[in-house]
Amino acid sequence: MPPVADAIVVEGLVKRYGDRDVVDGLDLTVREGEVLAFLGRNGAGKTTTTEILEGYRTRDAGRVEVLGQDPAGAGTDWRARLGIVLQESQPLGALTVRETLRLYAAYFPHPRPVDEVIGLVGLSDQAGQRAGRLSGGQKRRLDVGIALIGRPDLVFLDEPTTGFDPDARRQFWDVIHGLRELGTTVFLTTHYMDEAQVLADRVAVLRDGKVAALGTPAELQAMRGDVEIRFELPAGVAAADLPALSAAPDVAGGAVRVETSAPTRDLAVLCGWAEGRGIELANLTVERPTLEDVFLAIAGDHAEAGA
Amino acid sequence: MRMLVEQVRADLIAFARRPETLFFTVFLPVIFLVLFEAIFGDIEVSAGSDYALTQSTLQVPAFMAMGIVSACFVSLAITMVNRRETGLFKRVRGTPAPAWLLIAGQGVTSLLIGTTMVVVMLLVGRIAYGVEVSVDRLPWLVLSVLIGAAVFSCLGIALASITPSSEAGPPLANLLVLPLYFVSGVFVPVASLPDWLSSAASVFPIAPFVKMITWPYDPAAPDIPWRSVLLLVGWGVLGLIVAARFFRWLPRRG
Numbered sequence: 023m024p025p026v027a028d029a030i031v032v033e034g035l036v037k038r039y040g041d042r043d044v045v046d047g048l049d050l051t052v053r054e055g056e057v058l059a060f061l062g063r064n065g066a067g068k069t070t071t072t073e074i075l076e077g078y079r080t081r082d083a084g085r086v087e088v089l090g091q092d093p094a095g096a097g098t099d100w101r102a103r104l105g106i107v108l109q110e111s112q113p114l115g116a117l118t119v120r121e122t123l124r125l126y127a128a129y130f131p132h133p134r135p136v137d138e139v140i141g142l143v144g145l146s147d148q149a150g151q152r153a154g155r156l157s158g159g160q161k162r163r164l165d166v167g168i169a170l171i172g173r174p175d176l177v178f179l180d181e182p183t184t185g186f187d188p189d190a191r192r193q194f195w196d197v198i199h200g201l202r203e204l205g206t207t208v209f210l211t212t213h214y215m216d217e218a219q220v221l222a223d224r225v226a227v228l229r230d231g232k233v234a235a236l237g238t239p240a241e242l243q244a245m246r247g248d249v250e251i252r253f254e255l256p257a258g259v260a261a262a263d264l265p266a267l268s269a270a271p272d273v274a275g276g277a278v279r280v281e282t283s284a285p286t287r288d289l290a291v292l293c294g295w296a297e298g299r300g301i302e303l304a305n306l307t308v309e310r311p312t313l314e315d316v317f318l319a320i321a322g323d324h325a326e327a328g329a
Numbered sequence: 330m331r332m333l334v335e336q337v338r339a340d341l342i343a344f345a346r347r348p349e350t351l352f353f354t355v356f357l358p359v360i361f362l363v364l365f366e367a368i369f370g371d372i373e374v375s376a377g378s379d380y381a382l383t384q385s386t387l388q389v390p391a392f393m394a395m396g397i398v399s400a401c402f403v404s405l406a407i408t409m410v411n412r413r414e415t416g417l418f419k420r421v422r423g424t425p426a427p428a429w430l431l432i433a434g435q436g437v438t439s440l441l442i443g444t445t446m447v448v449v450m451l452l453v454g455r456i457a458y459g460v461e462v463s464v465d466r467l468p469w470l471v472l473s474v475l476i477g478a479a480v481f482s483c484l485g486i487a488l489a490s491i492t493p494s495s496e497a498g499p500p501l502a503n504l505l506v507l508p509l510y511f512v513s514g515v516f517v518p519v520a521s522l523p524d525w526l527s528s529a530a531s532v533f534p535i536a537p538f539v540k541m542i543t544w545p546y547d548p549a550a551p552d553i554p555w556r557s558v559l560l561l562v563g564w565g566v567l568g569l570i571v572a573a574r575f576f577r578w579l580p581r582r583g
Contacts, residue, residue, distance in 0.1 A: 076423060078579070098425035106423040111416030116346035117339060128335035129426035152346070172424065 028087075029054045029176050029207040030075060035084035037070050037231075044070050046231030048084070054175075057198065057208040059218035062228030063321050068211050069109060071228070072180055075209070076106055089176055102131055105169030105177040105206075109184075112161075115154025119145050119164055122153055123171055130172030143167040143197050159183075159190025166197055176207045183217060195220055215314040225313070227320045235320045239313055246311040246319060249285040251292070253278055254304040265295040332426065336434035337441070344404075344438060354404040355396075355446060362392040362450060365516070366458055372518075382547060384518060389454035390470075390543045391515045396446030397477045397542075398506055398535060401439040405485035407498040409435060414495040418578045428578075432486065439485070440478045447474050466545035469553065473541040476558065480534065480565035487568040490575035506535070514539040534564040 030052035037045040045067045052058045062068045073079045074086060077093035077100075086093060091100050113122050120136060127133035134142075140149050143163040148156060153164060162182055169177050179198075183191045191214075198221050201208055212218060218225050219239045227235040227242070235242055248269075254276050255261065261273040267288045272279045282288045285308060296303050344350060370385035412418050412431075421431060454460035462470055488505070492498050510516050512530035519527050519536070530536045537557035544550050 078419070078423070098427070101423065102425040104423065106420070108416055108420055108423070111420045113420075114339070114343045114417065116343040121339060121342060125335055125339040126424065128332045129421070129424040129430075131425065168420070 027054050028052065029089060030209065031085070031087040033085040035071065035074065035086060036082045037074060037079070038082045043231055048232055050226055050233055050236070052207060052209060054207055055205050056223040057202055057210060057221050059222035059225045060209060060211045060228065061218055061225060061317055061321065066228040066321065067231040068228055069180060072178055072209070072211055076104070076178055102172055103175045105172065105174030107165045107169045107177070107179045107182055109180040111165065113153040113164060113168065116152060118150050118152050119156070120149045122164060123167055126168045126171045132173055133171050134173055139167045139171050142170060142200055144193055157190070159186050159194065162186070163194060163197060174206060176209065177201060178209045180211045181213060182210070183212070183214065191217070215312065215317050219313045227317060229320065229322050242316045243310055243313060246316045248281040248283050250309045250311070251280045251282060251285060251288060251307070252309070253306040256301045256303065265291050267291060332430055333433055333437070336430055337437045340434050340438040341441065344442065350404055354399045354442065358392050358395040358399055358446060359449060359453065361395065362388060362453065365392070370458065382549065385458050386460045386546055387518065387543055389450055389458070389460045390546045391539055393447045393450045393474070394477065394535065394539045394542050395510060395515050396450060397443040397474060398481050400443035400446060401478050401481035402485040402488070403502040403506060404442070405435055405439045405482055406488040406492065406502050409486065409489035410492045410498040411495050413489070413578065414580045416580055419580065422578050436482045439482055443478050444474060460546070462545050463548060470542065470545040476561060477538045477542065480561050480568070483565045483568035483572065484534065486576065487571035490572050490577070493581055509533055509535040514543070534561055537561045
């Protein structure tokens, strides 16, 4: 096996609109075969960066290499190795799923068989249906099918599941899992932390046109540190009666919350204490901070959530 | 080549499955032909001297012209704006498909639709109204259709290039062609227009096209209308210049 190469290398990327640096010195490397989730609030520069990598937009400074070539000057051979799902685009509504894929297959030198792609994106039951009559989630899967038809080495997905219902998102995730098994590199732009958590090998969080954090979901979660233990204060027990833990518990109403960097020890103490008194701790939970918490902390503290 | 065949095939399917485009582009000119034949068909036209030429004869090529303008200009412009604004062009530009493919696909599709309409009108004219084109002038009819389709496609692409949004497409295209249909010899014989109006209209592309395509049907008409050919081709070149200057693949919004 050859050593794992880099599918995307970005160094010091800058893109200016007027006097505003939308992308401001962005560095990022995406390895071959990995799924990278690219997170950030609206306006953080996600789509601009993605479209520079896809060759749609020019840049003002920096070095960009996608599949070994500069997107700004890359030709059709390079394009044939990419699969692109845009944030907004509609296939021809009058064509059926199969007709649409057949047309796109004609654009590529070595396309996958149309029916194989239909199976990959789970649209076998809709193959003869017109694209205009598909549900939102099905349309998006057709979009992904279009991106897969040319056997791409690298797939860009720009907010592919925005507006999906939970079922549709799960089905979509299965499609991405399938892609990874095919060895395809995936560059996934998304607003949804759970999506990044489920799909991504690594997560890059964008803030003010720079990568503010980069790592596996677990690494990013570890950056936020403490684990949270919660339970309800048992009847007849005062806050002061609780055993000494590594951090002082935070008691509000009947709910107890402890943020700890030593969850195993604290849990042992707490459970031993409760067991000794024959108390069942109601609603006992142990939680690591979610990726969402981490994201909110890193991506900046605008009032409105990104999604 | 296979790519172009697939593209045209898909474009034709997409065209044929949209009832509104099918109606406005294909059926309307044919319905107009039938209606106008019923209403004005018997009017004598003094286009030639020795021949008793009725409006019935001239209306057949006039509505052929409408069919070509409708398919190659109006429908092509609206379709291209829609595809640009919905991100379809952007999407295809992200594949290895060459840029010319999308334009050629639309051009060939419009040509096929326009030609089909010409053939339909030819047959309707011949069967229903006994309107015949002389065999020795038939090549000129074919040539006129081809030149007209090419020129109006160029103008259609030019119009698409300067149309700002999908919503603006249909009204803008129709605003341009509807008045010209009236003053260029499609709806009303040029002979019955006031001079100032017909000479004003003769500058725009529909009038010379109608003149060209009518010529093979009018045995009394003098020499081949070369000036009309030149004028029409000039419009085509202008269309290309505008298209080259303003054409874009990506949506205008955003």
